[in-house]
Amino acid sequence: MRQRDKTPYALLGMLTLGPQSGYEIKKTLEASAAHFWSESYGQLYPVLRRLEAEGLASSRRQDKGGRLRKVFAITGAGREALGRWLQRPPEFQPPRNELLLKLFFGRHAPAGSGREHVLAYRAQQADLTRHYRELETRLLREHPRHPDLPYWRMTLRFGRRFAEAAIAWCDETLALLAREAAEKDNDNLGGSG
Amino acid sequence: MRQRDKTPYALLGMLTLGPQSGYEIKKTLEASAAHFWSESYGQLYPVLRRLEAEGLASSRRQDKGGRLRKVFAITGAGREALGRWLQRPPEFQPPRNELLLKLFFGRHAPAGSGREHVLAYRAQQADLTRHYRELETRLLREHPRHPDLPYWRMTLRFGRRFAEAAIAWCDETLALLAREAAEKDNDNLGGSG
């Protein structure tokens, strides 16, 4: 298996929660880890096939209410491979933040567009904090003794802290943008008056 | 120009700082925006060529101390294209955080590996906060009246706030991991005794 390709490990990890179909894996991912990981079908299905070919997962066809499903399970070799990967230090990935890039060039942007972007981002992050809080509450209620719970919570906490930091930053930034806009207005008045 | 490809705009934006060679653009990017944007040469040079073909940038060969450089400048059409892009709302990009993924599956990881990853991340973020602070100080000292300064500061503040949030999260997480490790030890003692 390649070094840089993390999708196989993400899928193996998902299979530690129990045997699942590709479709289910995606749903589970979206419901629990969307804020830090995602996979597309175009990636997911071929990789599952590969995992099976390499003996890291096994599959059996299942008939569920007339629908055909292909349910995958992690194998012993799969668990070992996952464990080895979990031990390796995470690779640093160069971030790309389009909002910051647009702000960085803010002086050359149409008036008010920076403010709009930041407002939209703030709203999105506020929604997210609510979402994280709900998720955490539901998790504690529905799986209070699940052995994975502490780990799931850590990732949720990460999301919450970052969303809160983002909101604070938005407020600070909106104030700075307002000041810039005011100074620009002043310059214009001074220049013409 | 394509919709999704942001590299051209990043390069046009860099050219608003003045005419530069591809090599210089990369250096500038690394010195000022590394925490939210990066480009590789394999991407940068072909895109510069494309920008010129589309009339958004112009170039002239320059002989600097015997070395041949190809210096690019943004054109009027380039400024317009940049302005239009700056106005469009930033696209949401699904994040991928390998550290969180590894933590999420932490129960299946070799003992202590989660802790190590978090410690390494914490150290990295602590370095970063120092770096941001220095950069901001230097910026204020060296370019106190630069019209782009307020915008550059906003992105720096983002970096600092996020690094600080990351450190707080690390400390919280390290405590939770320690508790998990302790409980695991207890279980083992109870099971064998």
Place this chain on the structure above:
DNA sequence: TTTGGCATGTAATCCGTTACATGATTAG
């Protein structure tokens, strides 16, 4: 003299998304 930085580019490859294609079942 040899290492590091300046400087430009191409080719191979990979990873990932999007669009396409298909079809059954279930809930409204």
Place this chain on the structure above:
DNA sequence: CTAATCATGTAACGGATTACATGCCAAA
């Protein structure tokens, strides 16, 4: 009836990195 959801996959494309290839200049 029909829209949504379950379910699996492939093909095309695009964006980005990495490795490769080259060569000059300055400083140690």
